[in-house]
Amino acid sequence: xxxxxxxxxxxxxxxxxxxxxxxxxxxxxxxxxxxxxxxxxxxxxxxxxxxxxxxxxxxxxxxxxxxxxxxxxxxxxxxxxxxxxxxxxxxxxxxxxxxxxxxxxxxxxxxxxxxxxxxxxxxxxxxxxxxxxxxxxxxxxxxxxxxxxxxxxxxxxxxxxxxxxxxxxxxxxxxxxxxxxxxxxxxxxxxxxxxxxxxxxxxxxxxxxxxxxxxxxxxxxxxxxxxxxxxxxxxxxxxxxxxxxxxxxxxxxxxxxxxxxxxxxxxxxxxxxxxxxxxxxxxxxxxxxxxxxxxxxxxxxxxxxxxxxxxxxxxxxxxxxxxxxxxxxxxxxxxxxxxxxxxxxxxxxxxxxxxxxxxxxxxxxxxxxxxxxxxxxxxxxxxxxxxxxxxxxxxxxxxxxxxxxxxxxxxxxxxxxxxxxxxxxxxxx
Numbered sequence: 001x002x003x004x005x006x007x008x009x010x011x012x013x014x015x016x017x018x019x020x021x022x023x024x025x026x027x028x029x030x031x032x033x034x035x036x037x038x039x040x041x042x043x044x045x046x047x048x049x050x051x052x053x054x055x056x057x058x059x060x061x062x063x064x065x066x067x068x069x070x071x072x073x074x075x076x077x078x079x080x081x082x083x084x085x086x087x088x089x090x091x092x093x094x095x096x097x098x099x100x101x102x103x104x105x106x107x108x109x110x111x112x113x114x115x116x117x118x119x120x121x122x123x124x125x126x127x128x129x130x131x132x133x134x135x136x137x138x139x140x141x142x143x144x145x146x147x148x149x150x151x152x153x154x155x156x157x158x159x160x161x162x163x164x165x166x167x168x169x170x171x172x173x174x175x176x177x178x179x180x181x182x183x184x185x186x187x188x189x190x191x192x193x194x195x196x197x198x199x200x201x202x203x204x205x206x207x208x209x210x211x212x213x214x215x216x217x218x219x220x221x222x223x224x225x226x227x228x229x230x231x232x233x234x235x236x237x238x239x240x241x242x243x244x245x246x247x248x249x250x251x252x253x254x255x256x257x258x259x260x261x262x263x264x265x266x267x268x269x270x271x272x273x274x275x276x277x278x279x280x281x282x283x284x285x286x287x288x289x290x291x292x293x294x295x296x297x298x299x300x301x302x303x304x305x306x307x308x309x310x311x312x313x314x315x316x317x318x319x320x321x322x323x324x325x326x327x328x329x330x331x332x333x334x335x336x337x338x339x340x341x342x343x344x345x346x347x348x349x350x351x352x353x354x355x356x357x358x359x360x361x362x363x364x365x366x367x368x369x370x371x372x373x374x375x376x377x378x379x380x381x382x383x384x385x386x387x388x389x390x391x392x393x394x395x396x397x398x399x400x401x402x403x404x405x406x407x408x409x410x411x412x413x414x415x416x417x418x419x420x421x422x423x424x425x426x427x428x429x
Contacts, residue, residue, distance in 0.1 A: 010147035019189030025162030076199030135337035149279035230415035266318030274326035294327030299409035
């Protein structure tokens with residue numbers, strides 16, 4: 001199998017992204033709706049559970065990366081963790097959407113909290129080990145750019161499945177059945193990815209850092225922190241745009257809820273071919289410069305949203321945003337891999353797991369910036385809720401969907417100039 005062209009193919013590696021993103025996107029989109037709206041869990045208790053969930057995420061991400069880096073087996077460092085996590089992931093995903101009937105509110109809170117914590121633990125193991133494989137399997141900037149473009153195309157397909165198919169399924173046969181169906185898809189695509197993935201055997205007995213030494217080296221890596229802090233501002237825009245689309249549709253475009261799907265589709269469907277356009281652009285450029293260009297393009301792409309007034313105008317704006325989003329999805333994994341390569345040159349230690357884990361936590365923390373932006377802009381323009389939208393909700397959501405993202409992306413773009421990785425650019429294979 002070693003000589004097969006299918007082994008470590010970017011197309012087959014991307015099936016892992018497809019496998020994980022279908023249930024993960026359904027989880028992030030509908031778990032609050034399921035517990036709060038459908039099961040009646042109080043918003044205060046739901047928020048408490050989510051806060052504990054975020055604290056747990058901060059702890060388990062780095063530990064998962066550290067343990068993965070120190071694993072040594074005849075199957076590899078990452079694959080044993082991935083294989084072991086497959087049945088656990090499906091079970092925990094099912095538990096999230098199969099709360100028993102007749103629970104008291106505190107009983108429901110307890111179930112919700114335990115299900116969240118367990119699902120997050122298994123998800124972390126899978127995401128960290130999958131992401132850690134990227135810089136190992138794909139060496140050289142050109143191959144990494146191609147692999148990243150393919151991977152992000154698969155991710156968008158998964159998001160479309162997770163967001164569009166999920167409501168149809170749970171409306172017809174229930175949330176628990178939806179979880180089972182998505183769980184089966186996860187198993188099929190994950191096994192397909194693992195079947196054609198082969199780790200580098202020479203890394204099995206590579207020297208390892210201790211826990212304290214490993215995290216100390218990570219904390220001292222200035223390019224790593226600058227890159228991820230810059231990315232966190234841009235990542236905030238991803239979540240902010242998705243969450244503001246329904247408000248933008250209602251208060252700015254003044255279209256019915258049934259047409260919101262068209263706006264979302266204009267962004268995410270357009271991303272699929274546009275990642276190919278970005279691959280064509282960035283394969284001719286230095287990776288850091290390509291990442292920086294994608295941030296600038298993303299910033300420019302949110303400006304037209306301010307001027308949207310109709311459904312047609314909103315869709316055109318969505319396609320433009322799709323171009324900026326596509327660039328931002330494709331370029332960061334390539335730069336992250338360069339940072340890991342430089343770390344290896346300096347320390348002679350392979351620590352993809354730790355870097356992937358810490359990077360993932362920084363990225364997830366961007367949700368706090370989004371929530372703060374919503375709170376501040378809402379207070380400035382008097383928006384409190386749908387019952388109390390204030391005197392000018394239209395301007396409120398023009399600001400949140402265009403002006404705030406523009407500011408965040410310009411901050412990200414400015415910070416990107418502090419990231420210097422010229423030494424890593426030697427490998428252009």
